[in-house]
Amino acid sequence: GPPVFTSPVRPAAVPFRTSPVTPQPVAFSSGSSLPTSSPPHFPNGSAELQQQLPGATEESMPAGESPCVLFSAHKLLKHKKLANVPSLGFGVLVSPGRETSTGPQVIHRDPHRCHNCGAYSNLYSNILIGSGQWQCVICRNLNGSEGEYIASSKEELRNFPELSSPLVDFIQTGNKRPSFVPVTDSRTSAPVVLVIDECLDEAHLQHLQSSLHAFVDSVPPTTRIGIILYGSTVSVYDFTEESIASADVIPGGTSPTQETLKGLIYGTGIYLSPMHASKEVAHLIFSSLRPYKLNVPEVSRDRCLGTAVEVAVAIIQGPSVDMSRGVVKRPGGNSRIIVCAGGPNTYGPGSVPHSYTHPNYPHREKTAIKWMERLGREAHQHNIVVDILCAGTCPVRVPVLQPLANASGGVLVLHDDFGEAFGVNLQRASARAASSHGLLEIRCSDDILVTQVVGPGEEANIDTHETFKNDMAVSIQMLSVEETQCFSISMQNKHDIKSDYVFFQFAIQYSNVYQADIARVITIRLPTVDSVSAYLQSVQDEVAAVIIAKRTLLQAKSYSDAIDMQTTIDERIKDIASKFGSQVPKSKLYRFPKEISLLPELLFHLRRGPLLGSIVGHEDERSVLRNLFLNASFDLSLRMIAPRCLMHREGGTFEELPAYDLAMQSDTAVVLDHGTDVFIWLVCK
Template identity: 90%
Template sequence: MATPPQASPGYSKTITPQIDSPSPNPDRSPTVPATSTISPGAPRFPPPNLRKDQIPSPSIKNPTVLSPANGVKTGSPIPHLSTPPGPPVFTSPVRPAAVPFRTSPATPQPVAFSSGSSLPTSSPPHFSNGSVELQQQLPSAIEESLPNGESPCVLFSAQKVLKQKKQANVPSLGFGVLVSPGRETSPGPQVIQRDPHRCHNCGAYSNLYCNILIGSGQWQCVICRNLNGSEGEYITSSKEDLRNFPELSSPLVDFIQTGNKRPSFVPVTDSRTSAPIVLVIDECLDEPHLQHLQSSLHAFVDSVLPTTRIGIILYGRTVSVYDFSEESIASADVIPGGTSPTQENLKALIYGTGIYLSPMHASKEVAHQIFSSLRPYKLNVPEASRDRCLGTAVEVALAIIRGPSADMSRGVVKRPGGNSRIIVCSGGPNTYGPGSVPHSYTHPNYPHKEKTALKWMEGLGHEAHQHNTVVDILCAGTCPVRVPVLQPLAKASGGVLVLHDDFGEAFGVNLQRASARAAGSHGLLEIRCSDDILVTQVVGPGEEAQIDTHETFKNDISLCIQLLSVEETQCFSISMENKHDIKSDYVYFQFAIQYSNVYQADIARVITIRLPTVDSVSAYLQSVQDEVVAVLVAKRTLLRAKNYSDAIDMRTTIDERVKDIAFKFGSQVPKSKLYRFPKEISLLPELLFHLRRGPLLGSIVGHEDERSVLRNLFLNASFDLSVRMVAPRCLMHREGGTFEELPAYDLAMQSDTAVVLDHGTDVFIWLGAELAADEGRSAAALAACRTLAEELSELRFPAPRILAFKEGSSQARYFVSRLIPAHKDPPYEQEARFPQLRTLTTEQRTKLKSSFIHFDDPSFCEWIRSLKVVPPEPS
């Protein structure tokens, strides 16, 4: 694997401080002092050294063999994910449909399946404007040592592109890119406060790869080869002077549109107050749930920035809107919940004397009083049957956010910067008023009612989006909330739906993180690439936008996506193919994201990437980023796994994929029918094996609602969260507070140790029985594990559930089922893939061996051999 051993973004991200986020989790028990914890002195994680000139590796690979005496410690400067090289991968291609863009789960389109190699390619206009010949003569802006480009916002599945169409378009492996439009970069991007130069022909932006005539200031577009003027701006006396233009020297730049729209743009934190947060709270909770919720809400109030305006709404059979105008009393206006609020109801609220949105600094005490005054549900009605008018409550919240300005004529409405938020705290289904479903599934008209409710909720989500409001729904408790009905509301607005066991810690953390997420609005992502490349599919939180720019740009063939919200934690997964055999040495990709940030500035972020083309399959494979490929594959696969039975079918396609990759890119074992998986991408098959067994496609998750929630999160999730949701990361606690990274195999369950397993939405802490028996040692180990778990997920949204348990407890099964069962494999195979075993004494190994109970799940090696593929050697 050609990956340079650099910081993985996963790690970097965990330590990049998040701008503007309030200090997390005051409600949590204080974290344990670091003394007994993790490798004091040495950095636990590599520093977030994403320097501009450095190409961050998106994939954590381990080029070195773990020495038996010394597993890779996270205390070392560069942690490696020592997941043993996995098996080879495979193939039956998921064929892109003719329409390239697919919104994530809601409206999946049929995907044609074929194992042939011909693809439905569209034939976009070919440019022949006579400027092609210029290509040879023009020097590019900066010729030498141009990075081929990667940015933390853009992760390609390979650093090279195969020239031959037939080889490049093998869909089992596929080529594509993950784009995170809102991702913070460190250091921040170069900011340019003037209008960008754009190609008159295709709309692409000038960039560091452009050929420039310094005498005339003309620049040649890398996408369509058109020659454009720069109004003399690029006229310089030498090529070196061009470096002074950030867009000609950096692959990522942010243009702040000054224009004349907001001449008095002031980037102050206060402007954030223009986008309020409204909490919409279920009032039908029993005592224990309510107590948890109250402490989460109190902690939330203490965490919110003083300038943030918040509103508080309760819903049950009615909607109560809390009024902050009384300084020391919790008082509320009550609206009936059975139907959508009438104009009279809303006018009374909006034009009345009450204050329903108030900055935290003015109303903190009142907010605490309101939350203290909440009372448990009194009637003798089962949880699931209580009247809850969630739909009406969200309508009222929207009306308050819009305020009187909603009545003003168009153009006068002042546009807030960023998105407003409605955060619903729900403990049960919406059973009353618009968008509701009957209490009982056995209701004779249930299917019809559900369909109507679903549609209504989706409409409400769209309405929220039109008013730049994101609706997050945080559910908790054991009462089924009817996920299919609530999901469309969150999704259509650009929000998320998250399930929690209770209203306690994880819920409280998510309440704070949901409110602290910086969200840009009015986002638009434009994708332009060299004429050799075709975008075949896009998965992510947006929809294809039909925008006619042809008056400005004659031949704009960009793929344009309207974003629901622009957030750090989101990502688009874009699949691409070669349209034909490529003749040129490089292909170019440009991603332009336009949005309004929370400070009301209009930003155009432009990222330009150049990748070299190659004939050699091996050179290509060496440039492949296994983890990015795994995430791209997983997103395409999950898009089609709409329900449990689809998910089972998708496991088979994973098998086919692994077989096909071995067949197309591997080598045949002499005198046998077996194929060897290509060693260059040895990590990939194991990642896919995890995908197949894990919560997204496997049988780990108990309820289909839960799987559906995970699937929706996953389809929009950033690379960092996505890769963890696909394959867990296993870290073993060591004496002295360090952690050793190990393959996520059940062989890690060694009785005298503690292990942290990070699976994205869940983090488990497992304490071996022998360790647990020693009180002092186990307390220190548990504290260290706990600190690590919190650090690993510090910036994650949603925050994971963190569970700790002892070996042999009933909860331990959550943990075991996520590890690859390798205990039945022969010792030489175990040692090859899990070298840490060699450090154990004979006695310890015997003990380990006897600790496993027998079950039928195949090990990784058994699985891949069943596909007639020889597992790749661990690298």
């Protein structure tokens, strides 16, 4: 089955582990908080200070090493023209939520931030131990620390985690929400609503029922769930009775009216119920599902998927303000809607005609895409993520459904049937604890320009200039905050670099499932070099290949684009050889630089694999893989580019073969693991 979300399955927990998981108390224990920075009454006398102030940390950290941040090279070329050769390029993969083996250093106080640019104090900051002043590595401004960094020796400063570790998590004590109280009541945790297609044939339905029963048994008892079915109407199941499956039915042909929704939300029905109270009835509901009865082909059946998701959003929101105990409560983290679909949305808002040959299809599709994107954005505004899990052979019209998943921060996945792989993904989707309000800020030395960001987010327009006069950060609003996400960031030299080091700082702010505000700060220093060979030796072939592949796939929207991109990969390889390779004597040919010899092989696999080649059957499948790939972590991305090739040996063992050795042997079975799909070569003798 396709390991799509994360492997292995993790229990629902904080996606960003803050050492031993301690819920509320830590974040709210202290009412007092340190100001983020003190007034700038120090002149910027950096040049002279440089000599006086030894850095708090020596060369103890290996350059460019952090599990959340992977650079395409561990050194930078000083020379602008060579550094910016676009065929190779320079960039970094940032996985904000990736767990680290040791866990991050957790700091229970507000960070010190540069008054001028907003960067955080870090292990490379020069500190004036007499006055506690620290110098910003990004803009060189000198900042105060409220005396906190006053020390008798620089050794003493190592007690500050942010001055000794490249990765720290600040749990912020500054209380931005006056009406806020810690939520200890599990009933307020973010719910999961299943939105289920009721137009399935018997075989599909049986598979789905098994998956749903297993899902019910896997959900933690305190998780609140809701169950909605859709066909030509929307059925919202009511958990009031513990031993009867009963539902309220709403017409599916138009968006539900305010009256209808009010009737639901303020009525007596219970549509979201914790699993411990509703397990029996949930099993009952799933057992009572019946196969589609009418004699209508799969693709033409009325499915009001759009209306059903609208209803799910309304139920999760509930009454606009919950005034119990006189305070506004909001669930921590993101709520989740999981759509289980066996066919296209053909009825009601956001629908398309069931046949491509419908004279109005292109226009209807355009309208439907816009509508779905708007619904996804609305869900996102209410911190609801919509995942769409499709199965079966009936086309689901991926171009229409994908925007709903994307705009809400969710994923769309295709499955062959509703069986085991679907069931596993259903459980993973519900277990993906998602934080919310994520913001990724990138700050780097003035030598470096961020040219492109690929990943599950959009540019944020946040004006911090009230607080920081010259904040040049690139800010990205994250649609959801999850462990398996990744941003691919391309960069260039602005000019020839004079200094020996360049600094990069990535700051990720988010609210975790316990509503604590976290700021994760990662600071990396990379050395600069003149020597092309030294630079090439520091190139990380696999990271470079993933960044190149993401840039390429961004352009490969349609199948014909994908074919064009195959050609650009060939040209890219030639260009790298001519710019960085050596000329073969008495020839116009260039030898590819041996320092990065793995890169062409990886790009070769990209060219013929499922992302750009024709190895997967349908263009819809390629399009779904492309969307997953653009947001996927380094490990999954690499596997999607270059497969693992395993040969089956007699006796049931597998032997790994080099993936380029795909000349199939006539007497063995070969398995190709492409991350999301497994291809099996069986020999018929």
